[in-house]
Amino acid sequence: MLFFKPLIGTIIVLVLVLTQGCAFNRGTLGDDIRPEAVAAIKKATTTKAEVLSLLGAPDRLLQVNGRDVFQYYRYDAKAGSLLLIVINFSRLSIKSDDLFVILNREGIVEDVISSKRTDGLEFRFWPFGE
């Protein structure tokens, strides 16, 4: 038993020293795009004024295919770091939620395109692989 004590002690010290730190960081840009507000927008019914009252001013106003397009976006970033004193691993993952509201020439909603990519965003530490 005496034979193993220094080895076990060494391993414990090394494990404590090498795995002593990890960090979680998060950053967001823009407000959350409320799903209930998006659901309230109806094609061929909702007007430009109603879109503005539901979602506020768009982050970007585009002219596409002769139509006005309101773009709303939100970015979410999650960073995980393993700080092992002698070697540090970090990974930052960024995803966005985007909403495009396409308005016809009369100012009525023609189409609504949205997706929420940030739902699947996770903290990741390992920088290798996919």
Added chain:
Amino acid sequence: MKLPLSGLCSILLSTMMCMTFVGCNVVRINLNTPITQDEVAFIVPGQTTLADVIDKLGTPDSITDSQTGVVATYRFLDMKYSRVNFGWLLRPWTPVDPDLIISRTGFGADAFELLCNSDWVVMHQSFLRHLSGPRFNPSPF
């Protein structure tokens, strides 16, 4: 107390590992999840609409106008950064913190672009392949 040989070996091995990885940083930044060729194989130019693409791939990052129609773009970024500070090797023997750092950053920018006509039918599709270079190679030389 005298250390047994196995204990000494494990300490030496651990120390060698620490010295090898001394002052290393490995960082990766990803923007969005990359789209593969297989995932866009369903797109048939002249038949598939932008709505079909959005159903499968989600919302594009940008929609812009062009002379011949609408361009929808899905963007991705894959950045790899690695750094080694050889100055760490001297820290036990010097009162100052000397630095001898080598590092390298590789940006891999990719985008999937769709050109649609005025009826929102996809006419052309293409990847912009500016993938990152060496994988976590800290040598700038």
